[in-house]
Amino acid sequence: MxxxxxxxxxxxxxxxxxxxxxxxxxxxxxxxxxxxxxxxxxxxxxxxxxxxxxxxxxxxxxxxxxxxxxxxxxxxxxxxxxxxxxxxxxxxxxxxxLEETPKIAYTSCNGVSKVDLITSMDDPFQLWRKMSEVNEDQPFSLLIMGGDQLYADSIWNKIEALESWASLTKGEQTASNINQETAYKIDHFYDQLYIQRWNEKYMSHMLASVPSIMMWDDHDIFDGWGSYPKELQQCPVFLEIFSYAKKYFELYQIRSRKNKTLLSKDGNHYAFCLNFREFTLLGLDNRSEREVTRVMSDEQWAQVIDCLQCIKEGTLLVMSAVPVVYRDFSLTETAYDITPWSESLTDDLKDHWRAREHEGERNRLIMRLLDNARERQSNGPTKTIILSGDVHVGCLGVITDRRDQEIVKIHQVVSSGIVHPAPSLIAWLGIRAVTNDEPEYINEERSIESSMLKPVGAKKYIRARNFVTLREGTDRKIWVNWIVESESLESGEKPAYPIS
Known part of the structure; x- marks a missing residue:
């Protein structure tokens, strides 16, 4: 058999x-x-x-x-x-x-960037077990996975030819090609990585028991993909690795090009949109076409804008792997590169929406989402929620638009990560020393404000592994609950927030 x-x-x-x-x-x-x-x-x-x-x-x-x-x-x-x-x-x-509001689970960062992090944890998959237990009691209708569904960073030391390539000068690297034997090994690397990582008992049970939708981030390819200098990003070795990472992502996470929710018909990116009961889910692909100076291509932007123009009512969930609302790294990019904490919270400063090169594109996204939220709000009660991960802490943000008499808000929920550990206290203190989370004004009139909020029953930043549940209460609010690993909980701490 x-x-x-x-x-x-x-x-x-x-x-x-x-x-x-x-x-x-x-x-x-x-x-x-x-x-x-x-x-x-x-x-x-x-x-x-x-x-x-x-x-x-x-x-x-x-x-x-x-x-x-x-x-x-x-x-x-x-x-x-x-x-x-x-x-x-x-x-x-x-x-x-048909008239039921689905219960949703959201998670990200399902792995570790370094092997020794797994061995240092007593129970690496504790939260997958907890999610499975919650699902048995009150079943989820949808599992959303927002990036880094597996970590492929080990490709650089698992394949000898790539390890040797990494020690070359930049000029030698960009001139190098991959031979057939190395391509064969790259293919096998991603093949085996999915088998090893996705066969964990409780994760595999959840993937079989709850319908899921997914969007990738850099570690699904390798650390920092899309934020490297152009000569590296377009070199033969990088492009060959990307082609295999894309092949497996498309199969396992998108479930092939037969997926009818995809906005692009030519395969240049994997942004998607689908309706599920009262929700519209818009997944932004911030990796396939990413460069140092852009996050999404003109083609993807046009398709996302067309999609938003068709969304007239209901609740909009927007998947952005990297947070749109977060601490400000932009003024400390140079200094941050030389701190000992540079990999504790984020892989690459250029990955952040608030990096200098991406600020304009970020504002464009914010304004488009606000315009859509205002139009939907004119048709009845509505909510817009951005779902993000990447930063290895849980947190909550809000964008408030006071341009008109009727205020419009977009909330952002960050859940990160379900397996990757949170930064140590020392690392977190270092991050806080070189960043800030002061309110940010998006427009000249200071009528559009971005800020971090404090979840109910917790500190502003949840420095522990977590996943999130979203469920509508009898009060018609969407209750966000961060489910946190037990040993990291402080006395009485149960992070939650009602979005109305």
Whole structure:
């Protein structure tokens, strides 16, 4: 009997469109998904070094009213029921009712930048276990993963040719090419990395039990991708590595170009938009086309703007891997490069939206989101929430627009990271010494203000591993709760915030 190498991985592509993806041996010739006794034929969409990647798609009509339903499924390979890597043969997930507000989980930074960080933690995957427990009690309808779903930084010491390349002069690096043997090893590196990292017991259980949507950040490629000087960013070695990282990201996290939510039809970027009950989810791809002087290309900008113009009501969730509202690094970029804390909170100052090179583009994003929020607000109650990660602390920000009599607000929720540890106290003190979080005025009239807020029941910055839940209360507010690793909680600390 053939079993799953990795998966199943549930995906969401519309209010009623779900996908099931998995990796199996190349020996398998036929794969089926049995979902609530209905048989779906899966399609083999890619041949990878360790096996073939299969995809099935199903439409599930939401139950009428505010009560959802549980859907069960299993995977049959060449006529026999299969097991996953943990010996599980069947799974179930929750489909919310048509008038039900889905319960959402959000997370980022699922890994570590250095191997010794994992070995220093007593329980690296504690929060995945906790999320699984929460899901059993009150099931999530959607899992959003906002960047660094795995850390590929070890590519530079796992592949000897790349390790040697890294020690060359810049001129030698930009002139170097990758031979077929090294390309083969890069392909195998990403193949094995997903198998190793995504087969962790509780993470794999959540990926099989809650439909997810994902957007990448730099570590899904390697540390700092997109923020290197142009001559490095466009050199043959970088581009070859990126091509393989993109290949695996597209399969595992986007679930192939068959994903109908993608804004780009040519594959230049992976920005997407989909509706799920009262939510519209807009995912910004801030890595595929990133350069030192830009975050998104003109093409992506045009498609994002067109998308925003079509969103007239409801709650908008915007995925931006790097926070739009955060501490100000821009005035200390030069000094910060030489502090001992430069990798404790952020991989590269140029990655931040508040870096000097990105300030204009950041303001453009803020103004577009505010204009959209104001238009939706004129059609009824609405909320705009930016979901971010990257910085290895949890926190909350707000952009307040007082240009008109009716005030408009955009909130930002940062959850980071579910596996990556928070900065040490010494590192955090260093970060605070060279940055500030004073209110920022976006426009000349000082009527648009960006600031950090203090969550209820916690300090302003949650210096502990965490994930976030979002759920609408009876008061019609969306309650944000940071679920924090137990040993890092201070007495009585339960970070939360109601967004109204």
């Amino acid at each position: 053939e079993n799953l190498i990795i998966g199943p991985i549930l995906g969401l592509e519309s209010d009623k469109t779900y996908t099931i993806c998995f990796l199996v041996s190349k020996c398998v010739s036929k794969a089926q998904v049995i979902i609530d006794e209905k048989i779906l034929l899966a399609k083999n969409i890619s041949r990878l070094p360790s096996g073939n990647f299969w995809r099935a798609q199903v439409s599930i009509a939401p139950p009428k009213g505010s009560a959802g339903k549980i859907v069960s499924y299993k995977i049959r390979l060449d006529g026999e029921d299969s097991l996953n890597s943990h010996g599980i043969a069947s799974w179930k997930f929750y489909v919310p009712g």
